[in-house]
Amino acid sequence: MPDPRVTAPPVHRREQLARAWTRSTTAATYIPRSPDDIEGVLLELVDEVLASLGADEFSSAAGNRIGARLVSEGFVDPHALAATINVLSHELLADLVSTPDTELARRTVALLGAMSAGYADGLRDYTLTQQEDVKQALFNAVLRAEHNLRGIENRFHEVFTSSATGIAITDLSGMCIEANPALAGILATVPDRLPGRMLADIFRDEGAGDVMSSYHRLLDGEQARVHEQRRLRKEDGEIAWVLLAISLLRDGAGAPAYFVTMVQDVTELHLLQDRLGHQLLYDALTGLPNRQCFHTKLESMLERADPRSPITLCCVNLDAFALVNNSFGHAVGDRLLQTVGRRLEEAVSDENALVARIAGDEFAVLIEDSATTPDIGDLIGKLTAELVDPEYIDGIGVAVGASVGAVRRNAGDGDAIALFRAADTALRKAKRTGRRQWAGFHEGEDRTALELDRLAASLPAAWEVGDLSVDFTPVVRLADRKPVGARAVLSWDAVDHVTCLQLAERTGWSVHVGPLLLLEACKRFAGSEGVLSVQLTRNQSGDADLVRAVHRALEESGLTADRLELSLDVGALLDDFGDARDNLEVLDDIGVRVGLCGVTGGPLDFELVSSTGVRSVTLSGALGAGSKVLADETARTVRMFDELGAACSVLDVRTAETADWWASIGVATAQGGVFGGS
Amino acid sequence: MSQQTNWVPTSVDLEKASAARMYDYVLGGNHNFAVDRALAEELLKIQPEVKRFVIQNRAFMRRAVLFLVEQGIRQFLDLGSGIPTVGNVHEIAQAVDPTSRVVYVDNEHVAVAHSQLLLENNTTTAMVHADITKPNLVLNDDTTRRVLDFDQPIGLLAITIGHYILPEHDPDGVFATYRDALAPGSYLALTHLTDDFAEDTSEEIIEKLKKSQNTVMSRTKSEIRSFFGDFELVEPGLVGTSQWRPERDADNDNDGLYAGVARKR
Numbered sequence: 001m002p003d004p005r006v007t008a009p010p011v012h013r014r015e016q017l018a019r020a021w022t023r024s025t026t027a028a029t030y031i032p033r034s035p036d037d038i039e040g041v042l043l044e045l046v047d048e049v050l051a052s053l054g055a056d057e058f059s060s061a062a063g064n065r066i067g068a069r070l071v072s073e074g075f076v077d078p079h080a081l082a083a084t085i086n087v088l089s090h091e092l093l094a095d096l097v098s099t100p101d102t103e104l105a106r107r108t109v110a111l112l113g114a115m116s117a118g119y120a121d122g123l124r125d126y127t128l129t130q131q132e133d134v135k136q137a138l139f140n141a142v143l144r145a146e147h148n149l150r151g152i153e154n155r156f157h158e159v160f161t162s163s164a165t166g167i168a169i170t171d172l173s174g175m176c177i178e179a180n181p182a183l184a185g186i187l188a189t190v191p192d193r194l195p196g197r198m199l200a201d202i203f204r205d206e207g208a209g210d211v212m213s214s215y216h217r218l219l220d221g222e223q224a225r226v227h228e229q230r231r232l233r234k235e236d237g238e239i240a241w242v243l244l245a246i247s248l249l250r251d252g253a254g255a256p257a258y259f260v261t262m263v264q265d266v267t268e269l270h271l272l273q274d275r276l277g278h279q280l281l282y283d284a285l286t287g288l289p290n291r292q293c294f295h296t297k298l299e300s301m302l303e304r305a306d307p308r309s310p311i312t313l314c315c316v317n318l319d320a321f322a323l324v325n326n327s328f329g330h331a332v333g334d335r336l337l338q339t340v341g342r343r344l345e346e347a348v349s350d351e352n353a354l355v356a357r358i359a360g361d362e363f364a365v366l367i368e369d370s371a372t373t374p375d376i377g378d379l380i381g382k383l384t385a386e387l388v389d390p391e392y393i394d395g396i397g398v399a400v401g402a403s404v405g406a407v408r409r410n411a412g413d414g415d416a417i418a419l420f421r422a423a424d425t426a427l428r429k430a431k432r433t434g435r436r437q438w439a440g441f442h443e444g445e446d447r448t449a450l451e452l453d454r455l456a457a458s459l460p461a462a463w464e465v466g467d468l469s470v471d472f473t474p475v476v477r478l479a480d481r482k483p484v485g486a487r488a489v490l491s492w493d494a495v496d497h498v499t500c501l502q503l504a505e506r507t508g509w510s511v512h513v514g515p516l517l518l519l520e521a522c523k524r525f526a527g528s529e530g531v532l533s534v535q536l537t538r539n540q541s542g543d544a545d546l547v548r549a550v551h552r553a554l555e556e557s558g559l560t561a562d563r564l565e566l567s568l569d570v571g572a573l574l575d576d577f578g579d580a581r582d583n584l585e586v587l588d589d590i591g592v593r594v595g596l597c598g599v600t601g602g603p604l605d606f607e608l609v610s611s612t613g614v615r616s617v618t619l620s621g622a623l624g625a626g627s628k629v630l631a632d633e634t635a636r637t638v639r640m641f642d643e644l645g646a647a648c649s650v651l652d653v654r655t656a657e658t659a660d661w662w663a664s665i666g667v668a669t670a671q672g673g674v675f676g677g678s
Numbered sequence: 679m680s681q682q683t684n685w686v687p688t689s690v691d692l693e694k695a696s697a698a699r700m701y702d703y704v705l706g707g708n709h710n711f712a713v714d715r716a717l718a719e720e721l722l723k724i725q726p727e728v729k730r731f732v733i734q735n736r737a738f739m740r741r742a743v744l745f746l747v748e749q750g751i752r753q754f755l756d757l758g759s760g761i762p763t764v765g766n767v768h769e770i771a772q773a774v775d776p777t778s779r780v781v782y783v784d785n786e787h788v789a790v791a792h793s794q795l796l797l798e799n800n801t802t803t804a805m806v807h808a809d810i811t812k813p814n815l816v817l818n819d820d821t822t823r824r825v826l827d828f829d830q831p832i833g834l835l836a837i838t839i840g841h842y843i844l845p846e847h848d849p850d851g852v853f854a855t856y857r858d859a860l861a862p863g864s865y866l867a868l869t870h871l872t873d874d875f876a877e878d879t880s881e882e883i884i885e886k887l888k889k890s891q892n893t894v895m896s897r898t899k900s901e902i903r904s905f906f907g908d909f910e911l912v913e914p915g916l917v918g919t920s921q922w923r924p925e926r927d928a929d930n931d932n933d934g935l936y937a938g939v940a941r942k943r
Binding site: 026027029030031032033034035036074076077126127130131133134136137138140141144145 | 705706707708709730732733736737740764765769770787788790791792794795925926
């Protein structure tokens with residue numbers, strides 16, 4: 001018979017108890033199981049608790065078991081024990097209304113005490129086991145770290161010894177502790193010689209810089225790494241260009257401990273750069289300065305020279321150099337150029353002079369004049385005399401003449417570009433007047449040339465805006481002075497028709513604009529009576545697209561071919577320039593009246609007329625003026641053309657008298673101021 | 679067992695608290711040192727809820743792994759796995775299917791040493807010692823390649839790891855590299871520290887954690903969402919850890935972490 005004061009444990013609330021227990025413990029500790037699972041376990045324990053409390057003979061041994069079980073089920077957080085005691089004491093004793101001094105209370109307290117003890121034991125074992133694990137794991141980790149460290153050391157050593165980059169490890173005072181074979185190689189010494197030596201001794205800087213200053217910057221924390229290029233003196237006295245990469249190594253506590261210096265030998269790179277630089281400024285064939293280099297030197301010379309001191313610049317162009325190349329081959333041509341360079345240098349060896357090769361077959365000689373410098377004529381004579389002797393190359397005697405353009409002026413009069421231009425203008429003039437010639441430079445010519453260049457450059461724009469257009473000047477038959485057609489001319493306020501054409505030829509724009517002019521002229525003339533005459537320039541005459549342009553102009557304007565007279569440039573035909581000859585033939589075939597312009601009356605002109613379908617010849621009005629000899633010659637020429645079947649036409653007839661004279665010698669048509677027009 | 683892939687190994691630093699060991703401590707483990715316990719207690723003083731966050735986070739991982747196993751996933755790559763305290767991925771997955779394969783990745787020496795101890799003689803589970811912010815080292819590690827078949831779907835776990843990837847480590851690029859390595863049908867499960875639910879304690883916690891080896895940064899929901907790339911989030915999306923498919927009615931308390939699981943198409 002149980003003691004009446006004993007209140008039965010709350011068996012009827014076993015599930016509620018388990019649920020409350022689950023909630024409070026899972027909030028306090030993490031159990032990697034589903035809540036249902038946990039509640040199942042705790043329900044088992046609840047039953048054990050209830051059984052123990054309700055037993056006839058109470059023993060707290062169950063408490064020990066339950067405490068240990070809690071640990072093994074994963075309730076290892078002490079908060080879980082607190083939560084357990086809280087829930088169990090509350091729930092188990094909930095039915096006791098007043099007197100707590102019951103058997104149940106006594107038993108509950110005893111059980112919970114035992115449970116705590118059991119839990120503590122279990123937790124101690126658990127902790128000790130885990131600590132064993134910790135010790136073992138830590139031991140393993142340290143072992144592995146050491147193992148890795150050895151691996152690292154091996155790897156570092158391998159990198160250190162096999163690297164192509166020189167590496168030096170030095171202490172903070174700059175004493176070398178270790179150096180690799182690559183560094184020894186760069187410095188032309190053996191690795192064992194380097195440890196113990198000071199950096200400043202190893203890296204003997206040829207420049208002014210102090211090697212150690214970079215290291216101090218690192219040490220002061222101004223920079224994390226230093227990269228720099230230095231010129232070092234090697235052990236064998238040679239110079240090495242190197243790239244240095246310096247960094248600071250710190251010890252375990254973060255304090256500076258060592259410097260690591262990586263050294264890369266870039267000497268070869270440097271030499272290559274030098275060579276490239278040289279190639280950019282010097283002509284590889286002759287070893288002379290090239291145009292760019294010459295220009296720079298000219299500029300700097302003009303800058304530093306006394307503005308009143310005279311200087312002379314000669315441009316020397318080889319005549320027919322292409323002929324040498326073509327006939328004897330480029331190797332001979334190259335040798336000749338070398339010879340010319342050398343001879344020019346010899347010719348001015350007494351002067352403070354600079355010789356350069358400024359283009360394929362063009363040289364420049366710059367002289368800072370002294371009291372003994374010859375006058376410009378003698379100077380040029382000296383230059384050409386040097387070149388006149390043939391050079392024997394592989395048994396072939398080769399000599400070329402040269403045209404020379406020279407200018408002499410004070411250093412302060414104009415810049416390098418102006419000086420160059422003046423010499424070049426003089427050279428072009430020398431070329432025009434014949435080979436083996438020279439020309440000095442005249443200020444006025446240069447200004448005219450400049451002006452013409454400017455006009456030439458503005459032609460396309462003038463055409464675009466309509467300032468430049470096609471105009472017509474009447475052509476009359478001299479027999480009765482009746483108009484028979486018109487000649488198309490260029491009309492521009494700036495210059496007359498002839499100059500305009502010359503300008504267009506100068507830039508090559510004539511070929512571009514030719515077809516447009518032709519089309520425009522044909523369209524506007526189509527409604528008029530008679531024949532339209534158009535004179536073509538040299539470039540236009542040789543233009544491969546000429547026939548197509550004529551076709552198009554005729555087609556679009558409706559002008560018939562026999563009402564168009566095209567005069568081709570006689571020079572272009574004689575030189576067989578471009579497609580000039582083909583053009584003449586095809587134009588003749590399609591019925592266009594083909595003629596010649598620029599005619600002077602030489603035998604070749606007659607030959608050309610006789611062998612082609614040329615129907616007309618345009619003469620310059622200037623041929624009629626002047627001496628009786630010229631007049632007789634002109635008359636003979638006209639007669640000759642007439643016999644060959646080409647009618648002559650004359651330009652620029654200004655007076656009635658000259659018109660009469662031209663008529664008397666048999667010229668068919670004429671134009672000029674006396675007939676109206678230009 | 680994987681060879682350390684770093685050129686210079688990080689040493690076992692017992693003077694600075696580590697996230698892995700503090701995590702272990704809060705979960706009731708003993709693989710921790712005085713310095714870890716002291717810092718963890720400081721954190722708990724600032725935010726007593728930290729313990730609940732940690733428990734909820736661990737519970738999320740268990741539910742997520744079980745969910746993935748249900749979806750047929752039998753391979754797992756657990757980034758920043760930490761110290762194998764209780765309820766590790768391989769235990770959860772292999773309880774359902776013993777053939778499940780798991781690769782753990784961590785950079786903390788104690789975590790690695792413990793895991794290796796625990797996994798000795800385990801052929802289906804392995805530990806890779808690597809820095810998870812260098813995904814190519816992780817993905818191309820011999821051990822990773824030996825245990826996992828990248829032609830088959832993999833469950834990629836990034837549990838409480840994203841917030842250790844600071845901007846200078848290009849977190850978007852790191853996650854993208856992992857995602858790209860996975861076969862279609864793979865999943866990414868992650869949790870990440872956030873301020874979105876906070877009562878201004880995170881900043882203090884982050885400040886405290888600067889004393890440890892692992893600096894953290896919290897992120898917003900949209901920033902965390904972007905780590906999933908074009909993967910499709912499964913229901914209920916990106917939510918507080920305790921709200922993600924709770925087994926019992928979830929309390930509505932907020933968590934300090936977002937959790938989500940997404941599938942690669």
